[in-house]
Amino acid sequence: MSLYDLILEAHDRLKKRVRYTELMYSHYYSETLGMPLYFKCENLQRTGSFKIRGALNFMTAQSRDALKNGVITASAGNHAQGVAFSADLLGVKATIFMPEITPPQKVQSTRDYGAEIVLTGRNFDEACQAAWEAQRSTGALFVHPFDDELVMAGQGTIALEILEKEPDLRNLIVPVGGGGLIAGMAAAVRELAPHVRIIGVESMAATSMSLSFRTGKPCESPVSVTLADGIAVKLPGSRTVPVIRDYVDEIVPVEEEEIAQAIVSLLERTKLLVEGAGAVPLAAVLHKRIEGLSGKTVCLLSGGNIDVKTIAMVVERGLLAAGRYLKLKIELDDLPGSLAALTADIAAVKANIFLINHDRRSKSLALGKTEVSLELETRGYEHIRQVIEYLEKKGYVLDVG
Numbered sequence: 001m002s003l004y005d006l007i008l009e010a011h012d013r014l015k016k017r018v019r020y021t022e023l024m025y026s027h028y029y030s031e032t033l034g035m036p037l038y039f040k041c042e043n044l045q046r047t048g049s050f051k052i053r054g055a056l057n058f059m060t061a062q063s064r065d066a067l068k069n070g071v072i073t074a075s076a077g078n079h080a081q082g083v084a085f086s087a088d089l090l091g092v093k094a095t096i097f098m099p100e101i102t103p104p105q106k107v108q109s110t111r112d113y114g115a116e117i118v119l120t121g122r123n124f125d126e127a128c129q130a131a132w133e134a135q136r137s138t139g140a141l142f143v144h145p146f147d148d149e150l151v152m153a154g155q156g157t158i159a160l161e162i163l164e165k166e167p168d169l170r171n172l173i174v175p176v177g178g179g180g181l182i183a184g185m186a187a188a189v190r191e192l193a194p195h196v197r198i199i200g201v202e203s204m205a206a207t208s209m210s211l212s213f214r215t216g217k218p219c220e221s222p223v224s225v226t227l228a229d230g231i232a233v234k235l236p237g238s239r240t241v242p243v244i245r246d247y248v249d250e251i252v253p254v255e256e257e258e259i260a261q262a263i264v265s266l267l268e269r270t271k272l273l274v275e276g277a278g279a280v281p282l283a284a285v286l287h288k289r290i291e292g293l294s295g296k297t298v299c300l301l302s303g304g305n306i307d308v309k310t311i312a313m314v315v316e317r318g319l320l321a322a323g324r325y326l327k328l329k330i331e332l333d334d335l336p337g338s339l340a341a342l343t344a345d346i347a348a349v350k351a352n353i354f355l356i357n358h359d360r361r362s363k364s365l366a367l368g369k370t371e372v373s374l375e376l377e378t379r380g381y382e383h384i385r386q387v388i389e390y391l392e393k394k395g396y397v398l399d400v401g
Contacts, residue, residue: 003187003243006153010057011160017060017089018053019045021158023165023298028269033285036296040162043274043304047081048109049230050155050302051145054180055082057154058143059090067092072140074098074128076229077106078303079145084113095140097131099123103229105307123223125234146180147237156184162298163189169196170295173281175302176200176209176251177231179240185300186247199290200244200251201280203228203259210251212241227259227276227314230303252290257321258283264318266301275306276314323381326351327374329399330391334360334370342372342396349390352377 022041029037042050059071070093073083080096087094094115098107099122111117118134121127124145135142144151158181163169172189174182182200189196202209205226211219220235244251259276262283266272281299284290306314319325332338339358346353355375365371378384391398 003149003152003156003184004191006149007156007160007184007188010053010150010153011157013060014053014057014154014157017056020161021045023162024270026270029282029285035294037285038166038296038298039270039272039282040158040298040300041272042158043272043278043301045303047078047085047113048303048305049078049081050158050181050300051075051078051082052085053082053157054146054148054151054154054184055079055143056086056089057157058148058150059083059086059092061150062141066141069139069141070094071143072097072131072135072138073143073145074124074131075145076124076127076232077102077110077305078230079143080106080110080115081113081305083143084110084115088114093140095131095134095138097121097127097134099127101225101229103305103307103310106305109305123234124232125223144237146178146233147239148180149239152180152184152187152240152243154184155181156188158300159185159188160192163192166296166298167193168296169193169298171197171199171293171297172300173199173201173284173290173297174300175228175231175277175280176202176244177206177233177236177277179209179236179244181300181302182248183237183240183243187243190247198248199284200248201284201289202231202251202253203276203280204253204255206232206234207253208234209236209241209244210253212236213244213248213251216245217241227256227263227310228280230275230277231280250290252284254280254283254287254289257317258287260314260317261321262286263306263314264322267315272301273304273306273311274301275303278302278304323384324378325354326376326378326384326387327401328376329401330372330374330396331365332370332372334368338370339372345391345394345396346374346376346387349387351383351387
C-alpha cells in the first residue's frame with residue numbers, strides 16, 4: 001500500500017478523534033508581504049501539537065494483542081503528549097523517555113495524561129536510545145516519533161485538510177526535524193496538487209535534514225541548544241529521508257533570533273502562541289530565507305507547547321532583535337541632578353524607561369562617579385540610532401549591550 005493510501009486511511013481513522021484545525025488567513029502578513037498568507041493552526045490541536053495525529057493513527061491501527069504490554073517512546077515533548085493521550089484513550093500503559101532538558105511544562109502535560117515519565121539523556125537521540133533498550137526488556141510497542149509510515153500517514157492528513165480548503169495553493173512551508181511531518185504532507189500534496197512548492201524549514205542549531213536532503217541518505221549532524229527543540233534531531237529517519245528527497249523542493253535554515261522574532265510577531269499580530277518549532281516557517285518568510293516566494297502560501301504552525309519561562313525569555317530576545325528594546329550603561333558624575341538630567345534627555349528623544357538601576361558603590365567606579373543601567377523601550381533600529389546619537393551629542397559615554 002502506498003503512503004498516500006495510508007494517508008487516506010488515516011484521515012478516515014482520525015476524523016472524529018482529532019481537531020480539524022483552522023486555516024487562518026492573515027490580513028496583516030498578506031498586506032505586509034504582498035502575497036496571500038495563511039496559517040494552518042496545529043498549535044490549536046488537541047495536546048497542542050500535530051503529533052497526536054501520527055501517534056493516534058499508529059496506535060489505532062494496531063491489534064489489541066500488539067498493545068497488551070503497553071507502548072513506549074522517546075520525545076522532547078509533543079510526540080510524548082500525543083502518545084500519552086492516545087494511550088489513555090485506548091486504555092493502555094504508556095512509558096515516555098524524555099531528554100533531561102525538556103521544558104517542565106511539556107513534562108507535566110505528558111504526565112497529566114497518565115504516562116510514566118523517564119527523564120534521561122542530554123538530547124532526543126540519547127533518550128531514544130534509552131527507550132529502545134527499555135523496549136527490548138518490557139516488550140512494549142515502540143511508537144517512533146517520525147520514522148514510521150503510519151506515523152507519517154497521520155501527519156499527512158494535515159495536507160488533506162489544507163487542500164480541501166485551498167486547492168489552488170502555491171507554497172507550503174513546514175517545520176522539519178526527523179521528517180515525519182513533511183514526508184507525510186509532501187506525499188499527500190504530490191498526489192493531489194503536484195504544482196505546489198514544498199519547503200522545509202530547520203533551525204541552524206540542528207541541520208541534519210538539509211545535509212540528508214543533499215546526500216539523499218540519513219546523515220548525522222550535531223545539535224545545539226535551540227528554541228526549536230521540537231525539531232532538534234541529530235539523525236533523521238531512514239524512511240522519511242527518501243520521501244523528502246523525492247517530494248520536497250528545498251530545505252532552508254533559520255537563526256535563533258529569527259525564530260524569537262517570529263514567536264513575538266505571531267503573538268502581537270495574530271494573538272497566536274506558538275513554540276519555537278512552530279514559528280520557523282514564518283521566520284523563514286519574514287527573513288527572506290526562501291527565494292522567489294509568491295502566490296497563495298500556507299505556513300504550518302506545528303505546535304504551541306511553550307513554557308512560561310521560555311515565553312518571557314523569547315519575548316525579550318525578540319524585542320531586542322527587532323529593535324524594540326535597548327540596554328545601556330552610562331557613567332555619570334555623582335552629583336545631585338545628574339540622574340534627573342539623564343532621564344530628561346531620554347524623554348526628549350521619546351524613549352521610554354522600562355527599568356533603571358543606579359549603582360554608586362561599585363569598586364570599578366572612580367570616586368565621584370556613579371553607574372546607571374537602563375533598559376529602554378524603543379520603536380525600532382532607526383529610533384535606537386537616534387537615541388544613541390542624541391545621548392552621545394549630550395556628552396554621555398555609552399556602553400550599549
